[in-house]
Amino acid sequence: MRKLFMLAVMVAATSSAFAQDVKSVLKSKDYAEAKSQLGACLSSLNNEDKAKAYNKLVELSLQKVNKEMAVMSENQVMEQMGQKDGKLKPVDKEGMYASLTNALNDAMECDKYDRQPNAKGKVAPKFHKKNQTALWPLRLNLINAGQDCLQKEDNKGAFNFYATYVNSGTSALFDDFDKTKSPDTYLGEVARVAGVIAYQAKNMDEANKYIDIALKDTASYKDALGLKLAMMQQSMKTKEDSLKCLKSFEDLYAKDKSETIFTNLATLYGNLNMKDKQMKVIEERLASDPNCFTAWAVKGQAEMNESKWDEALADFKKANAIKENALVLTWMGFCNNNKAANLQDVNEQKKILTETQGYLEKARDLDPNQQEANWKYLLYNTYYVLYGADDSRTKALDPSK
Template identity: 75%
Template sequence: MKKFFIMAMLAVAATSTYAQDIKSVLKAKDYAEAQSQLNSCLSSLSNEEKAKAYNKLVELSMQKVNKENSTIVENQALQQMGQQAKPVDMQGFYTSLTNALNAAQECDKYDHMPNAKGKVSPKFHKKNQATLWTLRPQLINAGQDCLQKDDNKGALAYYAAYVESGNSSLFADMDKTKAPDTYLGEVARVASVIAFQEKDMETANKYCDVALKDTASYKDALNLKMAMMQQQMKTKEDSVKCLKTFEELYANDKNNESIFTNLATLYGNLGMKAEQDKCIQERLAADPKCFVAWAVKGQAEMNASKWDEAIADFKKAIEIKPSALVMTWMGYCNNNKAANLQDVNQQKVLLAETEKYLEKAKELDPEQKEANWKYLLYNTYYVLYGADDARTKSVAP
C-alpha cells in the first residue's frame, strides 16, 4: 500500500509539473521568456499543447510587430501633412516578424497533427495565415536594408525566411488569386545569388530551384543555375552529377538553346559520343535550321580533328546566322587542314578562305569579346604575305 501511495504521489507531482510547464509558457509576458519556457518543456507536451505554445510565441511577437507597424502607418499620414515622423524600431519590427513567421509555421505543423483523441482539428491555422500573409513582404524590405549595409548574411536570412514561409504548409491552402505572391521567384533568385557569393552552394542551388519555377524569374535563374553548375564541375564526378541536372532541365525545356548547348557539350566532354550525337540529331530533326545545333555539331567534329566534317557543319551554321566565333572555328579548321597538305598552292587556297572568314569575324567582333580571331588572322597573314606586310603588322601580337 505504501509503495502504491508513493507511485500515486509521483504521478500527481509529474502531472503538476507538466501543467505548470505549459502554464508558464502561456503566462509569459514577452517572447524571450516564452521561448525559454517552451524549450525547457517541449518534449513533454502533446501535439495540441505544442500548437498552443507556439501560437503564444506568435501572439507575443505580433505585439511588437503591431506596435511598430502602427507607427509606420501613422508616420505615412504625418508625412503627408508635413509633420515630423515618430521613431520606429525597424530592426525590432523585422526580427519580431521573422519570429512570428517561424513560430506560426511550427504552430501549424502541430496544429495539423492528431490531438489526444486522435482527431485533427486546427485551431490557429486560418488566423495566423490571415495575419501574416500580407506582412511577409516586409521581409524583402528587411533584406534590402541589410544589403545597403553590406550585410549579405543578414539579407540572406530575411530572404530565406520569406521564401521558406511562402512555400510552407501555413499558406498552402490559401486562395492566392486575391493576394498573389508576385515576389517569391525574384526573392528566391536574389537569395541564390547572395548564397553563391557567400560560397554556400547548397543554399544557392536550393533557392535557384525555387526561382526556376517562376515564369518571370526563370531566364535569369536558369543562367545562374548553369553558371553555378559549370563552377562546380572540377572533377569527372562533378560533371557526371551536373549532367543529370542538365538532362532534367532539357527535358522540361527542349527549345532552350543554352541548355541544349551545355548538355551536348558536356556529353562530348565526358566522352559520351553516342548520347551527344543523339541529342544533336534530335535537335536538328525538330529544327533543321537550328544554328546552335550545327555549331555544336561542328565543334564536336573539330575536337575530333575531323576538319572536313566540321567545316561543312560550320558553313551550315553561318548560312543561318553569321557568327564571329563559328567563323574563327572555321579558320582554325582550315589552317589545320592546310597544315596537312604537301602542295603549297593548295595550302594557299585554304588560307585565302581562312583569311575571308577571319576578316569577317574581325568585322563582327572587333573587340574579340566573342572569339580570339586575332592570333589566327596574324598567322594567316604571315604565311600569305610575310611579316613585313601592313596587314600582318596590323594584327601583330
Template identity: 50%
Template sequence: MKKLLIAVLMMLGTSTVFAGDSEALKAILKAKTYDEAQSLVKSSVNSLANAAEKAKAYNYLVDLAMKKVNHEQEIIAANQLQQQLNTGKYEAYDTLGFYKALEQAFTNAMECDKWDNMPNEKGKIKPKFHQANQNKLVNMRTELINAGQLQPADNKKAAFDFFSLYVDSYSHPLFKEVDRTANPDKYLGEVARVAAVFAFQNKDMDNANKYVDIALNDTASYKEALNLKIYLSSQDLKTKEDSVKFANTLKTLNEKDPKNDMVFSQLAAVLQALGDKDGASKLIESRLALNPNDYSALALKAQNAMNAATQDPALYDVAIENFKKAIAIKPNDNALIYTYLAFSINAKAAACQNANEQKVLCQESVTYLEKARELDPNRERANWTYPLYQCYYTLYGADDARTKEIEALTK
C-alpha cells in the first residue's frame, strides 16, 4: 500500500512538473505564417495556461517576424556585395515588408518580455527569451528611424508608429542591460519630438504631449521641443479653464527653466489675459530677482506700468525708468520699446502745467522717437508717427517743415 501511494504521488508530481503545452499554444506553434500565428494569439491569448505560455506564444511571433527580417537582410547584404564587385546583378527586396516585420519583432518581443519576467508557480523569475530577444534587436533600433522616414507623406499613422516604437524601446525593460552611459542614444530627443509632431497631426494630443515631454529631457532637442510644447499647450483654448491649464503648463516650464525668455513672455501674457495682474507682477519681480538687468522683465514691467498709468499717472515714472533700463541693455533691439518710452514721456508732459518743462520733456521724447524711426522706418512694428508729430508741434509749431512732414505720415 505504501509503495502504491508513493507511485501515485510520483505520477502526480511528474504530471505537474512536466505538463505539456495547452492546446491553444500547440495550435499557435503549428502556424506557418506570421499572420496566421498572430490571429491565433489574438483569439486565444486568454486561453493560454499561464504567463510562461504567453511568453512562448509572443516569442514565436518574434521568431516568425525575424525570419522575414533575416531573409530581406540577406538579400540586402548580397546586393551590397554585388555592388562592390560591380557585377550589375541585384535581387529585388521587400523594403516595406522588411520594416513591417521589424516593427512586429520589436512589438512582440516587448510583449513577450512582460510575460517572460513574471514569477513562475514557485514565485521565481526565470526569463527564457529575454536575453536572446535583446541580442536580436538591440542593434536594429535605428532601423525604426529609417522606417519612419520612408513612410509615404499621407501615412502619418505609420510614421508615428515607427518613431514612437523607437522611443518606447529605449526605456523598455527588454533592453535594461544596455549601458546607456557608454552608449548614449543621440537620436532619442529628436525622434521623440518628431513622434510628437506626427501624433499632433494625427489629432492624438495625449501622445503628442507624451513624446514632446521626452524630447524636453534631451538638451540637443530642447529648444525645438519647448517651442512645440508651448504650441501644443496653446491649442483649443476655448474656455477660461483651458487658459488656466495652459498657464499652469507654462508655470511648470518656467520653474524648470526660469531664465527662458520665451516661456517667461508667454506666461506673463497669459496671466495678464486671465486678469491675474498680481500673478504677472510676481512673475516679473521673481525674474528681476534672478537678474536685475533682464531685458524682457524690465520691458514688461515698464509696459504694465504704462498701461496702469491711465488710472495712476505716477506710474508713468515707473514706466519711463524701466523702459530706459531696457534700452540701455539692448539699444538697437525694438522700435516699439522706444515708442512706448516716448509715449510715457509725452503723457507726463501733457499733465505738466509748465510750458518750459513740457518742451524739455518733448525734446527728450524726440530723441527716442527718432531712434524708433531709424529702427523701423516703415512702421512695421511701431507707429511712432503720431507721438513724434505731437512733439514737433509743441517744439516747432504747425508750420515747421518737420511738423508737416510727420503730419503727412499720420494721414
C-alpha cells in the first residue's frame, strides 16, 4: 500500500512539473528560452497545451518582426520628408527575416495541434484565424529575404526563405483563408526558384517537391516543366529508373498534351523497346493533329531505327513539308544513303545520292554550325561518292583537314 501511495505522489509531482514547464513557456519573454523550454516538455503535453505553447513562440517572433517593421516605416517617412541624414534608425533585417521564418514555422505547428479534437472530441481552433490574419501579409518579406541572400551568393539561405514561403503558402494554416483580396501571385515562381536552387545543390527530392508545386502555376509552368523533364531524364540510370520515369511522363501527358512531353514520352517508349505503345501514342497524336510536325518526325525516327528506309523517308518528308528542319533533313539523307548502299545499279545509286545531296545542303543552309544536326560527314561522304576525292566540294568538307 505504501508503494502505491508513493507512486501516486510521484505521478502527481511529475504532472505538476510538466504543468509548470508549460506555464514557464507561456510566461517567457525570450524566444530562444521559450523554444528550449518547450522542447524539454513537448512530449508530455496534450494537443491543447502544445497549441498554446507554439502560439506563444509565434507571438514572441512577431514582436521582433513588428518592431523592425515599425522602424522601417518610420525611416521611410523620414526619407519622404527629406530628413534622412543622420536620423535613420538601424534596422535588423536579418533578425526580422529569421523571426518571420520562425513565426511561420511555429504557426504551422500550432495549427496542427490547434485543429485537433479537444478532450470532449470537438474541434475548436483558438489561434487559427488570428495567425492567418497576422502572417499572410508578412510572408512577402521572405521573398526580399531570399533575394538578399542570392545577392550575397548565399543559396542555402535563399532556399530556406523561399521554402518557408512556399511551405506556409501551401499549408493547412491558410487552406481556408480568403485570398481573393490578397492573392498569392508569387507562389509558383518562388517554388520554381526554390526547385532550381535545390537542383543545383543536387538535392533532387527537394527539387522535385518545389518544381511540382510550380507546375500547378500557369505563369511558371513552362520554365518549371523544362527543369522537371531534365530531372526526370537524368534520373534514368537503371531499367527500374526508366520505368519510374516513364510513369511520370505518362502522368504528365495525361494532363498536358504539349509536343515537348509527347516527344519525350514517344522516344522513351522506343528506348524501352515498347514499340506497340510508341506507335499507339504517335497514331493517336496524328489522329488528333494530322499536321503535327513532331509526331511525323518521331514516327520516322522509329522506322529509321528499324532500318525501314522507305517508310521513314515518307514520314520525314511529311514532317519537313510542315516545317523545314535541319535534323529531319539530315535523317532523310541518312536513310537515302543506306538505301543507295544496298543497290547494285550505279545509276540508281547516283540518282538517290543526288537527292541526298539536296537534303543535306538544305540542312547545311539551315544549320551552318551544326548546332541541331551533324550533317557534315554525311554530306562529305555523298560528295565523295558522287564527285570523287579531288572535287572542291569534297575537299572543303574533308574531316582530315
